[in-house]
Amino acid sequence: xxxxxxxxxxxxxxxxxxxxxxxxxxxxxxxxxxxxxxxxxxxxxxxxxxxxxxxxxxxxxxxxxxxxxxxxxxxxxxxxxxxxxxxxxxxxxxxxxxxxxxxxxxxxxxxxxxxxxxxxxxxxxxxxxxxxxxxxxxxxxxxxxxxxxxxxxxxxxxxxxxxxxxxxxxxxxxxxxxxxxxxxxxxxxxxxxxxxxxxxxxxxxxxxxxxxxxxxxxxxxxxxxxxxxxxxxxxxxxxxxxxxxxxxxxxxxxx
Amino acid sequence: xxxxxxxxxxxxxxxxxxxxxxxxxxxxxxxxxxxxxxxxxxxxxxxxxxxxxxxxxxxxxxxxxxxxxxxxxxxxxxxxxxxxxxxxxxxxxxxxxxxxxxxxxxxxxxxxxxxxxxxxxxxxxxxxxxxxxxxxxxxxxxxxxxxxxxxxxxxxxxxxxxxxxxxxxxxxxxxxxxxxxxxxxxxxxxxxxxxxxxxxxxxxxxxxxxxxxxxxxxxxxxxxxxxxxxxxxxxxxxxxxxxxxxxxxxxxxxxxxxxxxxxxxxxxxxxxxxxxxxxxxxxxxxxxxxx
Numbered sequence: 240x241x242x243x244x245x246x247x248x249x250x251x252x253x254x255x256x257x258x259x260x261x262x263x264x265x266x267x268x269x270x271x272x273x274x275x276x277x278x279x280x281x282x283x284x285x286x287x288x289x290x291x292x293x294x295x296x297x298x299x300x301x302x303x304x305x306x307x308x309x310x311x312x313x314x315x316x317x318x319x320x321x322x323x324x325x326x327x328x329x330x331x332x333x334x335x336x337x338x339x340x341x342x343x344x345x346x347x348x349x350x351x352x353x354x355x356x357x358x359x360x361x362x363x364x365x366x367x368x369x370x371x372x373x374x375x376x377x378x379x380x381x382x383x384x385x386x387x388x389x390x391x392x393x394x395x396x397x398x399x400x401x402x403x404x405x406x407x408x409x410x411x412x413x414x415x416x417x418x419x420x421x422x423x424x425x426x427x428x429x430x431x432x433x434x435x436x437x438x439x440x441x442x443x444x445x446x447x448x449x450x451x452x453x454x455x456x457x458x459x460x461x462x463x464x465x466x467x468x469x470x471x472x473x474x475x476x477x478x479x480x481x482x483x484x485x486x487x488x489x490x491x492x493x494x
Numbered sequence: 495x496x497x498x499x500x501x502x503x504x505x506x507x508x509x510x511x512x513x514x515x516x517x518x519x520x521x522x523x524x525x526x527x528x529x530x531x532x533x534x535x536x537x538x539x540x541x542x543x544x545x546x547x548x549x550x551x552x553x554x555x556x557x558x559x560x561x562x563x564x565x566x567x568x569x570x571x572x573x574x575x576x577x578x579x580x581x582x583x584x585x586x587x588x589x590x591x592x593x594x595x596x597x598x599x600x601x602x603x604x605x606x607x608x609x610x611x612x613x614x615x616x617x618x619x620x621x622x623x624x625x626x627x628x629x630x631x632x633x634x635x636x637x638x639x640x641x642x643x644x645x646x647x648x649x650x651x652x653x654x655x656x657x658x659x660x661x662x663x664x665x666x667x668x669x670x671x672x673x674x675x676x677x678x679x680x681x682x683x684x685x686x687x688x689x690x691x692x693x694x695x696x697x698x699x700x701x702x703x704x705x706x707x708x709x710x711x712x713x714x715x716x717x718x719x720x721x722x723x724x725x726x727x728x729x730x731x732x733x734x735x736x737x738x739x740x741x742x743x744x745x746x747x748x749x750x751x752x753x754x755x756x757x758x759x760x761x762x763x764x765x766x767x768x769x770x771x772x773x774x775x776x777x778x779x780x781x782x783x784x785x
Contacts, residue, residue, distance in 0.1 A: 291587050294784045316589035327580030331513055340505055344588035346498070389584060 241268040250299035274451035275440040282460040321406040326386020330375040379413035502598030530556040546626035548724040557614035569669025574682035603666035654716035661765040667772035
């Protein structure tokens with residue numbers, strides 16, 4: 240039986256009279272790449288903010304590897320990484336300095352270890368060449384890559400008690416096709432090699448289809464389905480063929 | 495918990511040291527103190543001979559008044575700039591309690607207050623001594639009776655500087671509290687300065703009875719007696735006032751002694767009380783706020 244990485248029980252949150260999330264009960268298994276889909280305003284970001292404890296739920300509980308997020312917050316946040324909406328950094332610091340600062344906040348003491356992790360992360364997200372540039376001259380795509388690097392920090396911390404979970408809200412926002420492809424490959428690689436669990440929200444359904452093994456669809460704050468992707472498509476009678484990536488291949492061939 | 499707060503404080507100081515604002519602040523502070531101390535030399539008054547204690551105290555009072563605005567602005571920016579930049583949501587994902595994050599910011603304000611105090615102290619004493627020299631202060635009429643040695647005044651001045659750290663931090667904490675309430679960094683600075691001006695200039699200035707219950711007058715509370723002495727307003731009472739304010743005892747009659755001891759206690763209790771309130775409210779608000 241698969242281990243449950245994240246479980247929510249009747250999670251609810253209102254903004255004034257508007258119910259952003261209602262009775263959301265969700266299960267994400269360890270090792271999943273879980274696609275969290277929904278229209279604008281459906282409640283994806285609110286749910287993600289609650290999962291990262293940036294927002295307190297009005298009702299309901301969140302469990303990470305069976306531990307109550309409220310009770311075991313300090314321990315859980317060690318292996319939880321996240322990116323919410325547009326990533327933001329200190330503009331007077333370089334990309335490397337920003338990631339180093341966030342690495343220090345993960346209680347890494349050794350300077351050598353921090354440098355090695357930061358170098359690995361920057362190389363993984365394709366920012367090694369521009370790592371020492373100040374953030375204020377970064378393009379939106381570069382900031383997005385750096386945001387993903389900061390979310391992936393727990394994946395590189397040695398001796399964690401649990402396998403890391405990374406929550407990414409619209410990670411491909413502002414990325415060019417090359418960037419989207421790079422990030423997709425990176426997520427798949429980390430998932431396969433390091434058994435990292437991912438929860439990803441996105442509007443790009445074709446991307447989600449290429450990336451995820453399970454999906455949940457949220458509408459008006461309610462989770463209407465949470466299922467294995469292949470099973471879901473079979474249920475709907477969709478003919479499953481190899482994903483069509485002709486234009487992407489042609490584009491990559493040209494650049 | 496302690497190691498988490500230390501880590502957070504180190505990152506706060508790192509961020510501060512990497513900003514141009516910090517160096518501009520230091521430059522302005524040094525400029526204000528130097529100009530205030532040297533003003534006697536640049537624009538000579540009728541005092542003859544000049545005793546270094548007068549420029550020293552003028553430089554210190556101007557320096558502390560100015561540094562209170564600097565600490566206020568830095569305090570206002572400490573939290574609101576994170577909100578404006580949007581970096582809070584990245585920081586809050588790290589394994590820390592939000593209260594620890596606020597405490598780290600408060601420790602940063604404390605370190606800055608100590609740094610500013612030492613800069614003002616060393617600069618004003620060093621400059622005043624090297625340019626003017628220090629000499630004893632004697633009342634021309636009662637030379638035997640009223641005689642303050644330069645070491646006595648220096649000791650008291652050093653004590654005053656240490657005491658000033660307390661209300662200086664309180665001013666910074668007020669800025670921090672306002673920056674927790676106001677999301678925009680520019681508005682937070684503006685609101686803080688307006689509130690500080692209202693407290694310091696209008697309320698403390700117009701309502702003398704109320705002023706002892708505010709924290710702003712205590713910024714120069716211990717320096718004022720020396721200013722009066724060095725300005726030539728030398729009365730016997732000031733000697734006791736000096737000792738009394740510094741060490742909490744007096745050779746005066748008991749009722750006066752009690753009254754003065756109360757004001758000594760008040761000069762600590764009032765700013766510390768405000769600091770506790772600002773700290774408590776800031777922690778509560780940051781813990782509850784959505785990101």
